[in-house]
Amino acid sequence: MFKYILKRIGYMIITLFLVLTVNFLLLQLIPGSPFDGEKVTEAQKIILEQKYGLDDPIPVQYIRYMKGVVQGDFGVSFKLQNQEVSDLVLTRIPYTIKPGALALLIGVVVGILFGAIAAMKRNSWADHTITIISVLGVSIPSFVLAAFLQYFICSKLGWLPLLYQPKDTVRGISAMDEFKSLILPSISLAVPVIASLMRYMRSELIEVLNTDYILLARAKGLTRTQVIFHHALRNALIPVITVVGPMVVSIMTGSLVIEQFFGVPGLSKLMLNSVTMNDQFLTLGIAFFYAVLYVVVILVIDLLYGVIDPRIRLTGGAK
């Protein structure tokens, strides 16, 4: 098992190296210089490029950048007062993780629960309602949903704050207030996850409920609840886990619209700005963080498989 994880970490490092290289080269294709602008004279531009080493040939720049990365130095932002890229990213990660994690929790729990209910009460009104909700959830764009929620729940009903409020004791904003202000962004992020997980869970559970071992479990005299919880759920979850992985990443990366709507100072806004301003090292740094997130999530999912499915555990790891 330990050896397996080590091997996987080795692959992860290779993957990340390739991601960085490709991203670095792709960014060189962007026309113009980061310092193009009406107020910047030609002479100033040359001085700035020299300062950041952009006048060197690309291979030299590449090697210098990679050396830095190995030592944990991801360079500085050109546009944001020379701040360290790593500082910029690290300070924003919590604001991406908080609504993202909450959204994931809501999405996975509600999605699996409702999907399971739909499968168990197949062709009932509950099943039909859940199916309709899941179609709506998949097809409504998140910005429409976010605007809708803001309008009804914040403006009309006034139940929850309109914008995100980070905890701030000086201004009298408690952790509870922060949590409340996180609910709507999280729900907006969670709805597509809920919708697609419900569909997966429903079809997987229906398939499992039609298997012989469920019939055998019933023939043992187990109650319906015992059959579902001891025999069906675990087997239905194996394929569902597969789709959760990419969902985690898409929640973390795809929250741009939501961050804009609710004023969350998260990563995706930083990323968008860095790309439009051609802030090379910042873009690279953020892309690197997303790549790390992706490979870690995939590793976790693969390890989870082993926990859930003994067939994978025994062939993949133990030896």
Add this chain to the structure above:
Amino acid sequence: MRKILDVNNLNITFDTFAGPVSAVRGVSFTLHEGETLAIVGESGSGKSVASKSIMGILADNGKITNGSITYTKDNGEDIDLAKLSEHEYQSIRGKEIAMVFQDPMTSLNPTMTIGRQIMEPIMKHQGCNKAEAREKAEELITLVGINEAKKRMNQYPHQFSGGMRQRIVIAIALACNPRILICDEPTTALDVTIQAQILELIKDLQQKTNVAVIFITHDLGVVANVADRVAVMYAGRVCEIGTSNEIFYNPCHPYTWGLLASMPDLDTNEELLYAIPGTPPNLLIPPKGDAFAFRSEYALKIDYEEQPPMFKVSDTHYAATWLLHEQAPKVTPPAAVLRLREKGGYAHES
């Protein structure tokens, strides 16, 4: 021998998109303590459906529309299984009546240890704690002929071969000492040598526990091997029922003739091996008279018009064919059947 199960005029209908399908149409049979009743028939004859209805595990769209399944408990109390609620049934399944399924490769839960799967019914029905159930499960694994029970308890189904899995399924079925064991084609998915082992195991366990067995199969060789009595099913009905000897050596229904004649034996050399022509009827539109008439060369005019009743051949032997009516013309069964009658000493009859 005490009667333990009495199925009377059982009718089962499935609601499908094409309309209601009458899979079982008035099946009656009895089962006595300690005996083996084989139910034979081709695919779609309703044998599996009838047995699943005894377990109360019909598919959601299947319903018992008529008839009764009377189970006599150990204390003499009669209960009609056809009228039990799901909750009441849960104390019957696995405890009083247990079942072994056709395909051992799919009938065990792939993500649960073998031990837990055997312990489940024990803990459910016998009020054992974990340690006691574990001990019993180990005994059961040894009983069904698998070594190293302790180690096997913690393994998963994919670490077992098909034959061993079927042994485990049998162990699960016998976990609570049921009084009836329904074996739904338990050897069909296994290769021939393993088949013989599993049949031996079932026979052996039956002698040890005196459980009554309903053995569902389409393999007449298996029937001859295990059954005390045989019910032949066709198109949702029992067309002939009798002791093993009576069915094999004095078959009376043209369908049974067809089945036996289409089995090669040592004397089959001069004539072509017989095959029953045609296909089974569509049970969306059940035929009016004898369902087999359309495929039978012995069909009489009345066979197409009226369902024959069960005619008595002997105290234990009944067959539903108008050929047994006193006014029916005498017909000569296929040569293979005549040979069987001679062997069994039934040649003087008819």
